Amino acid sequence: MTKHLLLSGAFGLGLMASALPAAAQSCEIPVGSVLSITGSMAAIGKAIGDAGQLAVDQFNEAGGVAGCNVKYILRDDQGSPNVGVDAAKTLVEIEKAPVILGAIQSGVTMPILTSVSVPGKVVQISCCSSAPTFTQLARDGGTGGYWFRTLPTDRPQGVVMANIAKTKGYKKIAVIHVNSDYGVSLARSFKAAFEKVGGTVSSVTPYNQEQASYRAEVNAAMQGDPDSLFLIAFPADGATALREWISFGGSQNLLLSNSLRADEFVKSVGAQYLTKAEGIDNAQTEGPSVDAFNKAWAAKFGSAPNGPGLHTMYDAAAVALLAMEKAGKPDGTAIRDNIRAITTGDGEVIFPGPDGFKKAKELIKAGKPIRYEGATGPISFDQFGDVTGPYLIWGVGNDGKLTVVDKWDKTRVADAIAEIDK
Known part of the structure; x- marks a missing residue:
């Protein structure tokens, strides 16, 4: 061989x-x-x-x-x-x-x-x-x-997460996002969609990667007494920011981006703090x-x-x-x-x-x-090299394991986008 x-x-x-x-x-x-x-x-x-x-x-x-x-x-x-x-x-x-x-x-x-x-x-x-x-x-x-x-692109993710926030009864959401094209565009898409469905985004706070602490960003995001947080981050930095958010008394009503669906993130934050969290990720048919x-x-x-x-x-x-x-x-x-x-x-x-x-x-x-x-x-690529696809909504069980709590097929996603675009 x-x-x-x-x-x-x-x-x-x-x-x-x-x-x-x-x-x-x-x-x-x-x-x-x-x-x-x-x-x-x-x-x-x-x-x-x-x-x-x-x-x-x-x-x-x-x-x-x-x-x-x-x-x-x-x-x-x-x-x-x-x-x-x-x-x-x-x-x-x-x-x-x-x-x-x-x-x-x-x-x-x-x-x-x-x-x-x-x-x-x-x-x-x-x-x-x-x-x-x-x-x-x-x-x-x-x-x-x-x-x-x-x-798929960021926009459908933002629309889906806005709908989930509305369904869960969140009224005023703070957004903390990685200061990158991904973080900026997803935060923008979510804010536009959530406001369209009647919600309020109390703050949008960017952070730079690989910092020892995000206390300043967390304190800024907590202004305005938000009832929930949408965290758009990568696992290591996201865990640091969320630990500080929780330690400062931030709400455990959490929405999490697709890049946080990792066992390492759950272990670093602590599963006991994530039982009310829901995140999004690309799904498979x-x-x-x-x-x-x-x-x-x-x-x-x-x-x-x-x-x-x-x-x-x-x-x-x-x-x-x-x-x-x-x-x-x-x-x-x-x-x-x-x-x-x-x-x-x-x-x-x-x-x-x-x-x-x-x-x-x-x-x-x-x-x-x-x-x-x-x-x-x-798989079907459009003229710009893009694809569409379904999404899954994930959570964290009491045992610390990642779970799938819901699925959005392509039709459901398309309907939600059409409603936002009215």
Whole structure:
């Protein structure tokens, strides 16, 4: 059994490529990924990287891409735009990767897209960047069609959370948000929607990442006697801010963003303080494609795939690999031009996993169409590279475990947005 050991980034992360038939061992195709593995995103970044690795491993098990082994090269952006751009440049200019998966934070993803991916004619697919600025950039022709993401934009999240706040009877909500494209846009979307349904946002307070304390921000947010808090944060900083909010007597009527759906966050804050909290995350439609990923993840890692970005990262990698297989070569423009061909239409349905990818390769070789249904369910990219999707509402049980308390399908989300837009 032949395996390739890669050291990616300063932290020296070892990644292993799966064994392949001899024909696939004679060449390698790099697929780059830029994610936040250290810093405030460390609690979720590594697992998201594992999801991308799983897709690559399974594709290699099915025979690789165009007869070549796929080499997954993961680089740490450390939550810094400058570090992220440097990592992406290395992937494109030195490693010759035709695809970049990432980043997580919109503020890191955007400069990679505009400084590296678009000029280099490299496809970039993000699992986790939801800021609406990407849609506007694509609308203005600034992405060249090389941009895609496998999760919806921020606006639907804001609308859904506003409806939940109204249903729970909250009247005056304080918002604390990470000072990034993601945090600013989600806070703005929530505020507009909550005010439209009759609520009041008492304050909107930004915070900068990786600070030892957020007492000043918490004190500012508590002015005006809010009856609840919407916290838009990443796990490490979010836990620090919320502990201080609670210690200062802040309400435990809590709404939490998708990026806080992590066991590490719950443990750091204390489950006893989160029993009234409800958060949002991207959901998956129920069906065999989702089950295939969930079972594969559990078999590989020994736990259910609970956490932000896992399903969407797997699909980002799978879409890139299938499009590359159909293109027949590791060329960014050719991959771009085949992404919609393998996700829409009346082709034979392909599910996640080695068997599904092997079937896809055989059909593509025979000149037959395929349609990938992934870890998130059916995928359809619009002209700007965006997708729509359902959401789940999560909570924390008395035992400290993350639970799903409700689901919003695409129709329910669309109806809520239509009501806001009246």
